[in-house]
Every structure is written in C-alpha cells, then in structure tokens.
Amino acid sequence: xxxxxxxxxxxxxxxxxxxxxxxxxxxxxxxxxxxxxxxxxxxxxxxxxxxxxxxxxxxxxxxxxxxxxxxxxxxxxxxxxxxxxxxxxxxxxxxxxxxxxxxxxxxxxxxxxxxxxxxxxxxxxxxxxxxxxxxxxxxxxxxxxxxxxxxxxxxxxxxxxxxxxxxxxxxxxxxxxxxxxxxxxxxxxxxxxxxxx
Amino acid sequence: xxxxxxxxxxxxxxxxxxxxxxxxxxxxxxxxxxxxxxxxxxxxxxxxxxxxxxxxxxxxxxxxxxxxxxxxxxxxxxxxxxxxxxxxxxxxxxxxxxxxxxxxxxxxxxxxxxxxxxxxxxxxxxxxxxxxxxxxxxxxxxxxxxxxxxxxxxxxxxxxxxxxxxxxxxxxxxxxxxxxxxxxxxxxxxxxxxxxxxxxxxxxxxxxxxxxxxxxxxxxxxxxxxxxxxxxxxxxxxxxxxxxxxxxxxxxxxxxxxxxxxxxxxxxxxxxxxxxxxxxxxxxxxxxxxxxxxxxxxxxxxxxxxxxxxxxxxxxxxxxxxxxxxxxxxxxxxxxxxxxxxxxxxxxxxxxxxxxxxxxxxxxxxxxxxxxxxxxxxxxxxxxxxxxxxxxxxxxxxxxxxxxxxxxxxxxxxxxxxxxxxxxxxxxxxxxxxxxxxxxxxxxxxxxxxxxxxxxxxxxxxxxxxxxxxxxxxxxxxxxxxxxxxxxxxxxxxxxxxxxxxxxxxxxxxxxxxxxxxxxxxxxxxxxxxxxxxxxxxxxxxxxxxxxxxxxxxxxxxxxxxxxxxxxxxxxxxxxxxxxxxxxxxxxxxxxxxxxxxxxxxxxxxxxxxxxxxxxxxxxxxxxxxxxxxxxxxxxxxxxxxxxxxxxxxxxxxxxxxxxxxxxxxxxxxxxxxxxxxxxxxxxxxxxxxxxxxxxxxxxxxxxxxxxxxxxxxxxxxxxxxxxxxxxxxxxxxxxxxxxxxxxxxxxxxxxxxxxxxxxxxxxxxxxxxxxxxxxxxxxxxxx
Numbered sequence: 001x002x003x004x005x006x007x008x009x010x011x012x013x014x015x016x017x018x019x020x021x022x023x024x025x026x027x028x029x030x031x032x033x034x035x036x037x038x039x040x041x042x043x044x045x046x047x048x049x050x051x052x053x054x055x056x057x058x059x060x061x062x063x064x065x066x067x068x069x070x071x072x073x074x075x076x077x078x079x080x081x082x083x084x085x086x087x088x089x090x091x092x093x094x095x096x097x098x099x100x101x102x103x104x105x106x107x108x109x110x111x112x113x114x115x116x117x118x119x120x121x122x123x124x125x126x127x128x129x130x131x132x133x134x135x136x137x138x139x140x141x142x143x144x145x146x147x148x149x150x151x152x153x154x155x156x157x158x159x160x161x162x163x164x165x166x167x168x169x170x171x172x173x174x175x176x177x178x179x180x181x182x183x184x185x186x187x188x189x190x191x192x193x194x195x196x197x
Numbered sequence: 198x199x200x201x202x203x204x205x206x207x208x209x210x211x212x213x214x215x216x217x218x219x220x221x222x223x224x225x226x227x228x229x230x231x232x233x234x235x236x237x238x239x240x241x242x243x244x245x246x247x248x249x250x251x252x253x254x255x256x257x258x259x260x261x262x263x264x265x266x267x268x269x270x271x272x273x274x275x276x277x278x279x280x281x282x283x284x285x286x287x288x289x290x291x292x293x294x295x296x297x298x299x300x301x302x303x304x305x306x307x308x309x310x311x312x313x314x315x316x317x318x319x320x321x322x323x324x325x326x327x328x329x330x331x332x333x334x335x336x337x338x339x340x341x342x343x344x345x346x347x348x349x350x351x352x353x354x355x356x357x358x359x360x361x362x363x364x365x366x367x368x369x370x371x372x373x374x375x376x377x378x379x380x381x382x383x384x385x386x387x388x389x390x391x392x393x394x395x396x397x398x399x400x401x402x403x404x405x406x407x408x409x410x411x412x413x414x415x416x417x418x419x420x421x422x423x424x425x426x427x428x429x430x431x432x433x434x435x436x437x438x439x440x441x442x443x444x445x446x447x448x449x450x451x452x453x454x455x456x457x458x459x460x461x462x463x464x465x466x467x468x469x470x471x472x473x474x475x476x477x478x479x480x481x482x483x484x485x486x487x488x489x490x491x492x493x494x495x496x497x498x499x500x501x502x503x504x505x506x507x508x509x510x511x512x513x514x515x516x517x518x519x520x521x522x523x524x525x526x527x528x529x530x531x532x533x534x535x536x537x538x539x540x541x542x543x544x545x546x547x548x549x550x551x552x553x554x555x556x557x558x559x560x561x562x563x564x565x566x567x568x569x570x571x572x573x574x575x576x577x578x579x580x581x582x583x584x585x586x587x588x589x590x591x592x593x594x595x596x597x598x599x600x601x602x603x604x605x606x607x608x609x610x611x612x613x614x615x616x617x618x619x620x621x622x623x624x625x626x627x628x629x630x631x632x633x634x635x636x637x638x639x640x641x642x643x644x645x646x647x648x649x650x651x652x653x654x655x656x657x658x659x660x661x662x663x664x665x666x667x668x669x670x671x672x673x674x675x676x677x678x679x680x681x682x683x684x685x686x687x688x689x690x691x692x693x694x695x696x697x698x699x700x701x702x703x704x705x706x707x708x709x710x711x712x713x714x715x716x717x718x719x720x721x722x723x724x725x726x727x728x729x730x731x732x733x734x735x736x737x738x739x740x741x742x743x744x745x746x747x748x749x750x751x752x753x754x755x756x757x758x759x760x761x762x763x764x765x766x767x768x769x770x771x772x773x774x775x776x777x778x779x780x781x782x783x784x785x786x787x788x789x790x791x792x793x794x795x796x797x798x799x800x801x802x803x804x805x806x807x808x809x810x811x812x813x814x815x816x817x818x819x820x821x822x823x824x825x826x827x828x829x830x831x832x833x834x835x836x837x838x839x840x841x842x843x844x845x846x847x848x849x850x851x852x853x854x855x856x857x858x859x860x861x862x863x864x865x866x867x868x869x870x871x872x873x874x875x876x877x878x879x880x881x882x883x884x885x886x887x888x889x890x891x892x893x894x895x896x897x898x899x900x901x902x903x904x905x906x907x908x909x910x911x912x913x914x915x916x917x918x919x920x921x922x923x924x925x926x927x928x929x930x931x932x933x934x935x936x937x938x939x940x941x942x943x944x945x946x947x948x949x950x951x952x953x954x955x956x957x958x959x960x961x962x963x964x965x966x967x968x969x970x971x972x973x974x975x976x977x978x979x980x981x
Contacts, residue, residue: 040258059316075225076218078444080393081477085900088393116218129216133208136869140699141215142393142444148216167908174900176391176445177699179876179937180908182869 045109049074050118058105065089065100067108068115076116076145080174087173090146091115097153099146099172116145119152128152128190137186139177147173151187160191203712206865209704210719220442223397223412228470231399232261234463235318236456236473237308237325238482239300242334242554242893243347246298246307246327254310254324259317262467263325264459265308266297273458274428276518279420279672280525285359285550287670290350292518294428294455294462300329301349301517302554303895304482306455311463311471334554334893338514339491341553349517349552358515358550359524363532365607366543371506375497379579384962385490385568387514387887388880389481389903390561394444396484397474398457400464409465410437413457416446417736418696420673422728424453424521429461440726443698447877448560449484450698451738452521456483478899486887487561489514489553490527490568496576497543502584504595507535509546509572516557522671523559524550529669530565530657530739536606537573538617538653538831539595544607554893560738562877563935566656567942574652574943578950588947589630589651592621596653602924610657612829613923613931616857617653620919621833624651624855627917628835641955646840647850648952651833652944658932659744659828659923675741676823678732679749681710681757683816685803687796689721691753694734695746696726700870700934702742705862706750709928713754714761714795715781732819740830740932743862744923749822751927756818761798767809768793768801828923828931832856834875834940836948842956845971847883847949851912854940857919858933859926867933868916874937875914880906882945886964904964953977 046055047067054072068077068091077100080088089100092114100113120126128148131137138144147170154161154169161169166187167180175183214220251263276292295306308325312318333347340346341356349356372378399412409431415421418438426433443450456473463471475483490513497506513527532546581591596617597604604612630649637647660666663674680692691706707721724730734746758778765783766773769791777786784792798816801807805814837851854871861867884904888896897903922929942963949965950958957977961969 061316069225070227073227074218075221078222078394079224080395081900083477083899083901085905086393086477116216120217125213125216132216133212136206136209136865138212138215139701139869139873140393140443140445141211141220142222144215145218163913164909167911170908174391174393174905174907176393176447176877176905177873178869179872179874179906179914180911181872181914184908184913 043106045105047108048112050114060106062105063101064103064105064108067105068100068113074115074117078142078145080142085174086143087150088143088146090149090173092149097150116148119148127193131186131190131193135182135186135189137178137183143173143175147175147183151190154187155191155194159194163188202708202718203862204860204864206863207704207708207718209701209866210707211701211703222394222442222444223399223414224474226399226412226441228399228401231470231472232311232313233315233318234309234311234460234471234473235315235322236306236459237322239296239303239305239307241300241329241331242303243332243349244300244329245332246296246300247330248328249308250326251308254321257317257321257324259313260310260321261313262311262463263308264463266293266295269293269295269462270297273462274430276453276455276458277424277427278519278521278524280522281670281672282359282361282524282528283670285361287359287524288353289519290353294458302556303893304556305517306459309459309463311467336553336555336889336893338489338512338551338553341551342512342549349554353552356552358519358552361528361532361548361550362546363535363608364545365609368506368508368543368545371543372497372508375505376500377580377583378495378497379576379583380495381575381579381960383492383494383572383575385488385492385571386881386963387489387555387558388487388561388885389887390447390449390484390487391905392445392447392449395475395477395480396450396454396456397472398460399470399472400460401470402461402464402468404468407431407435408437409435409461410439411457411461412439412441414443414450415440416443416450416696416698416738418726418728419694419733420736421453421457425457425461428453428458429465437729440696445699447562448487448564448738451736452485452559481898481903482556482895485520485559486516486556487558488568489558492568492572494572494576496580498580498584500584502586502591502594504539504541504580506543507541507576509535511546511548513548513550514553514555514558515550516555517552518557520557520559523557525669525671526560526565527568531569533608533610534566534569534657535573535608537570538597538655540597542607555889562874562938564739566935567878567939570652570654570939571943571946574947578947582954589625592651592653593618596621611826612655613826613925614921615655615829615831616919616921617831620831620855620857621653623917623919624833624835624853627855627915628851628853633837646842646952646956648838648840648948648950650836650944650946650948650951652940652947653831653833654940655829655831656740656935656939657827658740658830659824660739660741661824661827663823673735675735675745676821677734677746677749678819678821679746679753680732680817680819681750681753683757683799683802685800687716687720687799689716690724691721691750692724692731693746693750694732695742696737697742698737700737700742701863701866702746705743705866706747708862709747709750710754713751714758716795740934744828744926744930744932745822745824747930748824748927749820752820752822753818756820757816760816760818761795763809763812764798764802765793768807825925828926830856830858830931830933830936832936832940834944836944838945838948838952840949840952840970842974845967845969845974847965847970849879849883849911849945853915854937855917855919856933856936857921858936859922859929859931860920861918867918870933871916871937872914874935875941876906876911878938878941879945881963882942882965884964884966
C-alpha cells in the first residue's frame, strides 16, 4: 500500500492537532487495521497549480501526485513507480523540481505547483518542449513530462551544462525507450535556445 | 507539396500531445460512475489455498464487492495460450484468472476488491484472510526438470511443458570429425520489461446492450478483443478494445492477462465501469518477464577457422503458467535462428520449456533472438580465442556472403537479403578497430584492462506469412490490413490494425502515403488502437509494424492511385494508359499543364458528379498484406569497455551500432529505435536481472532493487546504417525495433570478457556487477 509510510508520517505529525478528528483506531489487535482507520482523516488543503487555486478536503495520507491527477484532473503528471525512482511524476513545487509521489498533498498546501500542462507560456511551447520535439527526445512519451520538468530544473541550476552534466543531472528520471541520447541532445539544444552555452 | 518525404527525418506528429501532457493513457481516463479494483496476490511462490475469508473486507469503507476464484470459476474461462507449437508434446495446464486451489508464483491473483476509490480498495485487501499450506518452490529451469523437484502442475511431469528440437545437416558427425570444439554454459537471466507506463485496464459493461468496452494498455487490441471474448464468453462483435496512448510495452503488453479478465468480470457483475491499474511493484510480480534461459552450447570448427557445427541444449523457464505466446519464443523465434549471420552447415538444438515458480515469461524485446545471438556470438569469440585468431577475422571467415534474393540456412529458414560483411566493415571503420587493438595492447602493458567486443546479428522480423504462423502453431494470422480514406477536401485518414505505442508510425505511415500519392504529409492522419475504428490486425511487436502494417498502407495507397488514374483519364477525356502521374498530379502524357491533382480527384470521387461508367463513388481503398516471407534485418555492433580490476567496475566507453533494416522512412526515428534498443540490451549485460530467493520471493521487487539503465551509464552511441532492401517487401523495409537489443548484450558481454582475458577469467554470469567481476578476477588470480 503506497500510502502507508506517508500515512504513518502524517498521523504522527498531526495527531496533536485538535482541528483534526481522528476517527480511526477501532483496534482489532493488528496495527495495520488501526492505522487504516486513521488514514481516513480529511484535511483541508489549498494549492495553486499552474496559476489556479484548488481547495478541498483530502485524505491526510494522499500523495500530491494523486491530488494533481485524480482531484484536479491534470493527468500530464504520471505515476511510473511506487518507490520514487522513475521521476515520471516530477513537478515544480515552489519552483523546485520535486517527485510528486514523495510529497503529501497536505505538505504542499499553500504551495505553488507547476505541472507539464503549465510549463509553457500560453499556447507556445516551452523551449524544452520544442527541443524534445525537434531532437526526437521521446518515444512513448510517458516519462516525458517528468523528464522535461527535471531538465528545466537542471538548466535553472546550470544554464550551460556539458553532455556529461546533463546525463548526471537526469539520472533520477528513467526512460525505457530513447536510450537517453536524444534527451541529452534535446536538453543541450534547449540550453542554447534559452541563452545558455 | 513535399516530394521527398520518404527518407526524411521529419518531426513526429505524436509529440505535441505528449510533450504538453495532453495525451490520454489508460490510467488517465475517468468514466462516470467508475469504481476501482485492487487484487490480492499470493505471498507464496507455491502453496495450496486452504481457506479464504473475505467477510471482513466486504464491510470496509467504500467496498462494493469482493470476489475470489470461487466466484469466477465457471464464469471466466481459463487464460488461453495462443502459440501451440507442434511436435513438442506441449502441455497446457489450466490457468484460471483467479487461483482457486493452488498458487504457483508470488503474485498469483487470489481475490479482488472493488471499492469507490483505489485507496479504499487497497486498504480492504488487508482484511482478506487467506490460509495457505506452503510447498517447496523451484526457480532454476534446469533444476525444475530433475526428479524430485517440486511439481507445479499435476499433469506436467518434471515440469517440462514441451520438448522441441531443431536440426539441420548432421551435427553429430560434425562434432565427431571436428578439429576443434568449444563449449560454454550461458545463463540469460530473467528480465523485467519495464515500460514506463504500468499496465492498466478499464472495463465497462452495459448489461442493457450487452456491450463490453475495454480500455487496455495493449500492443494488440484486436488480439485482446479475441481473447476477451474467449475468456468472458461475450461475443467478439459486442466487445470494443481501445488501446489509447500506450506508454511502451517491449513485449510485456502483448499477452492477455488475468487482470483484464478480472476487470471485465467485476464490471459485468456490478454494471459499472471498473478500473484496475498495477503499481510498479505489482508489475514486477505479475507482468510477463523475458529470457530465463540456461543454455549448454558447443561449437565445432576446422583448425583453419571454418565453423562446422553448433549444438545446444536449452532450459527455458516459462514461469508458473503458459502466457499468451510463451511457447513460441524459445523455439520458433530462437532455435530457428541458430545459424546467426554465419554459414553453419550442421545444427542441432533441443529446447525444454520448463514451468518454474516465477512470473510467467513471454516475449520481451527481441524475444528469443537475443538468446540465440548471445550463444552464437559467445561461441564465436571462444572459438576464435581457441584457434588463436582475431575475433573479427574469424567472423569474416564464416559470415554468409552477400546475397540479394534468398539464402537457406541449416535450420530451414530462407533469409531474404543480406550484406553482413558490409555492416561489419562499416562498424570496424567507424570504430577504427586496428587502432583500438593497438591501444588495448599498450594499456595492457600498463596494467589497464580495456576490452573490445564485437557482435554481428541477424533477426527474424516482419512476422510473418500466415501459412507459416499456422504451421508453427501460432493460433492466429500474422497479416495486417489498412484502410486509406480520402475525404472530399483531399485530406486523408488511414486506419490500421496494428497498434504503435512509441514507435512513431503515426508519422512514418503518413510519410508512406505522402510518398505514394503526393499529398502533404500533414494532410494524413493515422488512426489505430481501437477495434471499432480500425480493421483487423495482429498488433505491434516483433519489429513487424512498419514491415507488415506499413506494407498494407502502401498497397492500399497504391489502389487509391490506380483508381485516381482511371478517374483522371475520364475527366481529361483520355485513355488510362496515357495518364502519367507525378508529384500528386495526374495528366495526359505531354500535357502537364492540364493536370488533375489528387485533391481534384478526391473531390470528384466523393461528390461523384462525373464518374466513368461502372466506377464506384468514393476514394477509399483497403489492403490486406500477408508477407510472403519474414524479413531479416542485420548488423554489426562494437563496444569498448575498461574494467577496473581493483573494484570490478566496468566503464562503457564507446559504442558503435551499424544496422541494416532496409530503406528508412524516417532516419531520425530509426536512430531513436537503435539508441533505445542498445541501452535496453546493455542493461542485462551490466546491471539488470531478476533475483528470486530459494522460496521464490522476488528480491528485485521494486525499481530500487532492479537496476535499470540510467542516463549517466552511457557514452554517446555512434549509429550508422547500410541499406539492403528486402526483395519481397513492396518498399524493401525490414524493421528495426529490436535490432539494438539483440546486438548489444553479446557485444558488451564479449567486450568485458575480452578485457578480462589476460586476467584468466573465462566465465561470469550476467549481469556483470562489480562484485561478480571482482570475485571472478580474484578467483582466477588465486587459481580457485
């Protein structure tokens, strides 16, 4: 159950809060059961995604990626694994590239999130999107939203990366189709068009 | 108007929706009233179920229903195997969607919970009580055949699902008369395909109409419809399978799985749409894996370097049940390829297909051919070393000479066309092979261990002639069909039965139409992946889509052109034989100014105001292409590695790929296929491999534990190509999807072993992790 660890964390964190009504803990002698009950706690959140504010009540254990996909309906952000290896769910959280499966929705309350749908300015393509298209930096496209957001972070920190720096900078995102080579070329190309080297 | 669109590396039209997050994959789809299924899976690799109690789970928040094998028994038919290889005594034990009495691998479905939300469904799984009586498990496919090994299926003695043999020439005599022989045992470990999109299914049953719609992460929606009908009993005409955007497959989305059947069952019970999506860890347990071969192999040769024979005994793990295509992979797609790129007059092989307590094994990128290429290329290197010859020289002495129209090999296949020396030469020149050997010698003097690995390959693609499919037991055809439809405005829709999922055929098929009939490539839209919208086809796998489905598109477009010519003749008041075609225009010979464009023709055909007598209105054509032979792409790859003997670490420094897949519609896409294939094949050489413990527990159960290739593990891959058209294909195309994967594993394997040769290391099982390499060096140095 992918929410389990996150759930334990948040239950501990908010247990003292009297704004929350813990309705679980009926107790059948098995910790998991007690635990499951507590996970039903609903918590109010307000998150700005791609410039638009979303508020509502979510389960305390809910992962941010599930809020973005299931509650808000922005499905460009993908879930590719359950151990935070693949990077398909990478979004910008207050400007920093973040795997949205590593963050609880409640932790992101009050934050600004940018997903792939909000990366470009209006209907134009972001230079990274344009470069991924030009350089054939994608095949099935599933890793692409996360890869582009991760590449955006890479270029923010290092506007003129070498190929080796690009390869190291993207090692937290897995692509099974492209063999990475055209992704590297795309990021290099975008760096140029964004004013880097 | 684009005239030289064929062969141009234009940008893919798939990409705008993908780079902006607007594409819709199965798990992105939300239907009104949709509920969610989660499946309870066996924690044991081999056990008898003694009791299941679902009552507590049924009362959990949001839970709508809980079903077990008792509920599906007699309602769902068993999951069928669709490749019943002949002359093999193949056993096909029952494969229920939900296990009822016995579980045979960790991940076998035991029960399903349907709930309002996925979180609730997964929560409720915790409340199902199952009691098991565990049994011993067996994973090693050779050990599974030994007397006394745990038995998976009562009616399959020694777990041997089939025994299949291939023979050509007289291998016994070749080995008896051989000057030199070499032998080895090669383990091709289990691999996890790892498409980035996990599998997902949404089933929507409408009881009032009897319509079942299944959104599915499938590489072959028409086969999925057929098998959904077989398993659920719903008529094929009432089933619609939609493969929306599909995020890679690599073979693992070919099979029809229990999970799709379970989703359909739940929807049919409840009358609401039911979604099931696997987690990645679940994918590692249940989605078919690849390889799992133990290959005992030997080669015979003359002392002057001519290969005379090859013999194999292969134990191919199949997992706990037969998957959709699994018997065909280690046999037809493997054993028939034992000649590789070489003239080997005498070949004999035996393949045992073996049940073991692991995830079912089926086609995985290359499917049988990497397992064949690996053993051939390893034996070639070993033989060259034994003869004291350079590995490349030895290859040159044995490569099949250039042929343009058919070459028979001892296994009974007829390769279509090949120029194996050319790809090898291009590769060696690109890498500057002799300079590399000089460098290697110098480094060795300094105590540094650089290795150079070469591999050639030939693969059987363009599957395939349907008559052959029948002869080798495939329970389907292997043709493809296409409908090309011109609208009144001259815009074109093309409907194909194949189902690309990353390979870019929405672009390359449009390039074919533009090339054939002179429309702008942007005026052509390709529709695929929906059984209600597309004509029948057998799917996207085995590097067959461009080769087979692309041929159907070509032939349908040529029919359009013929009709257009006849209509142009009528409109221009000329005889059809006087009409010439150039660049989208039809005109009377010598009068190009009075041309009718293809758009003029499309308009007239659709309004049908002035048609020749007897000509039907409309400008639409369909074609069915059943290939007369397979295609045989080929190539040569070279890798340079350096091994650090102190740590066992391997640095992959250079990689050269030279592939010949015939003419290229879009070289940019071809290169991309090669890049991805190479990296996927290097994975198992250096990092990837499934590990089970003795009890059949999957130790590499997450992406944290299973080492996938990452961006920082590779140098730039140097890609070149050569063009040898297939003589029997309308465009000469051969296919390229699996080439890189087939070639790169033995290439890197040979490079590492070449590096370690001076250290006395003769054998390491893949993957070559630093620990294994370090231990091998140390035991060789200590004479252990």
